[in-house]
Amino acid sequence: MVDTTNNINSGLKSIEERFFKSAISVDCVIFGFDGKDLKVLLIRSYSDEFKGQWSLVGDLLTPDEDMDSAAYRILRQRTGLDDIYLEQVHAFGRVERHPLGRVVTVAYYSLININDYNAETEVAYENSATWHNVKKVGKLAFDHNEILTASLEHLKANLASRPVGINLLPEKFTLTELQSLYDAILDRPKPLDKRNFRKKILSMGILKDLNELQKDVAHRPAKLYSFDREDYDALLKSAF
Amino acid sequence: MVDTTNNINSGLKSIEERFFKSAISVDCVIFGFDGKDLKVLLIRSYSDEFKGQWSLVGDLLTPDEDMDSAAYRILRQRTGLDDIYLEQVHAFGRVERHPLGRVVTVAYYSLININDYNAETEVAYENSATWHNVKKVGKLAFDHNEILTASLEHLKANLASRPVGINLLPEKFTLTELQSLYDAILDRPKPLDKRNFRKKILSMGILKDLNELQKDVAHRPAKLYSFDREDYDALLKSAF
DNA sequence: ACAAAAGTGTTAGTGCTACACCCATGT
DNA sequence: ACATGGGTGTAGCACTAACACTTTTGT
Numbered sequence: 001m002v003d004t005t006n007n008i009n010s011g012l013k014s015i016e017e018r019f020f021k022s023a024i025s026v027d028c029v030i031f032g033f034d035g036k037d038l039k040v041l042l043i044r045s046y047s048d049e050f051k052g053q054w055s056l057v058g059d060l061l062t063p064d065e066d067m068d069s070a071a072y073r074i075l076r077q078r079t080g081l082d083d084i085y086l087e088q089v090h091a092f093g094r095v096e097r098h099p100l101g102r103v104v105t106v107a108y109y110s111l112i113n114i115n116d117y118n119a120e121t122e123v124a125y126e127n128s129a130t131w132h133n134v135k136k137v138g139k140l141a142f143d144h145n146e147i148l149t150a151s152l153e154h155l156k157a158n159l160a161s162r163p164v165g166i167n168l169l170p171e172k173f174t175l176t177e178l179q180s181l182y183d184a185i186l187d188r189p190k191p192l193d194k195r196n197f198r199k200k201i202l203s204m205g206i207l208k209d210l211n212e213l214q215k216d217v218a219h220r221p222a223k224l225y226s227f228d229r230e231d232y233d234a235l236l237k238s239a240f
Numbered sequence: 241m242v243d244t245t246n247n248i249n250s251g252l253k254s255i256e257e258r259f260f261k262s263a264i265s266v267d268c269v270i271f272g273f274d275g276k277d278l279k280v281l282l283i284r285s286y287s288d289e290f291k292g293q294w295s296l297v298g299d300l301l302t303p304d305e306d307m308d309s310a311a312y313r314i315l316r317q318r319t320g321l322d323d324i325y326l327e328q329v330h331a332f333g334r335v336e337r338h339p340l341g342r343v344v345t346v347a348y349y350s351l352i353n354i355n356d357y358n359a360e361t362e363v364a365y366e367n368s369a370t371w372h373n374v375k376k377v378g379k380l381a382f383d384h385n386e387i388l389t390a391s392l393e394h395l396k397a398n399l400a401s402r403p404v405g406i407n408l409l410p411e412k413f414t415l416t417e418l419q420s421l422y423d424a425i426l427d428r429p430k431p432l433d434k435r436n437f438r439k440k441i442l443s444m445g446i447l448k449d450l451n452e453l454q455k456d457v458a459h460r461p462a463k464l465y466s467f468d469r470e471d472y473d474a475l476l477k478s479a480f
Numbered sequence: 481a482c483a484a485a486a487g488t489g490t491t492a493g494t495g496c497t498a499c500a501c502c503c504a505t506g507t
Numbered sequence: 508a509c510a511t512g513g514g515t516g517t518a519g520c521a522c523t524a525a526c527a528c529t530t531t532t533g534t
Contacts, residue, residue: 015340019263019300024344060259063342067333091331091346093307100255102303104264106331219511220504436524459484460531
């Protein structure tokens, strides 16, 4: 029947010649929130085939670095972003997904405060990354639309179990801002119910009431909150 | 500052020479259930370094096949298993995880009826796969313990949202058998409450009461159930 | 008769949904 | 005074968790 040794021992070519011919890349899907829309960080593709098209922040792995480390290295080199948590989403391995040859890519995603990557940071890098509304990205290079979609799904799924706002919002924020973030990520026909949202999020015990108010707004000023790091970390641990 | 073109254009060696030197492999984590314990299908490692150690069902990708297809191909070649649903779990990419060189592996998992792979199937394959209690696997080849652990976590997480029993149990089964499966996967200090489990699982509307009873058991015989494929598929769709 | 597993209901608590009005501020 | 968004409570319903005894069969 089937010869299980086929791939390993037989054939004319060496294992090197037959199997060690592929490249691995990493693509980082970096989400940010501007108070209204969910955004993703994109760079101009350097590939000839996709010249001028936008693409995710990615690059090839060198054979001597761990894949997880490479993700941080690539993100840092292309955007200057450092010290942010990346989480693996999925590996994509269609044969023809990359014009240069066989490249399997592994997608990572992260959530950052949108002000941590801005116009000032930008100028230091050749292929400046810019923020794009996730609902309005056009056709991206490679299979990056597919990767973005998968990452968005991943983010939505995580939203229920993890208080994601800690990474996406500024230090101080109002409950309405937090809710806008949830609404932007969930992207549902109707926004969440204001009262229910507040009840639930406050009952989690990870928000700290700062006893401060907004200033200079043309309406009743809202109370400001921040995340309580300790309680937040405690919750994360207990949930897993 | 940082030269973002570093990896792509500069250097003495060609892109081929520098980056297209890696291999990609697939490892399949196949779970089965024998009515009492959760089991995983393992083969004897063919690698020199791990001679005699058990390993997951895996192999290298040839550069001309899609990764998802390769997972099915490898599973079929090594075990004869066909027509089963594989789901990607995670990619593992530590530099030194494989003795032959740089090999990034992508783990897939699946759930099968344990009788679909048995002693009879087994003899056709050189490196016969055998079932091992997941709680009693020893040290596996490569980083396969890590992969197994991650796949188990994945399975636990999926249990709540997907009625996984459909793949792991025989055609006809009792509610107690179904609960044993849940208890085996969740592996919690206390088993689930019998009454609550029955209420919940029946209320999902995916079980069909066959109006049959167990035979030849030394106690009150239990009613037999089967999954209702249609209702099950409908539930899957609506849940996602 | 005994052993072994099957089968069955109720209660209390918790969380989710839906819903409408008054409040504080700037213009 | 008006416009703007901030802030609050309750009732119905669904789901969850905890808990103990009777039934049916084989030996």
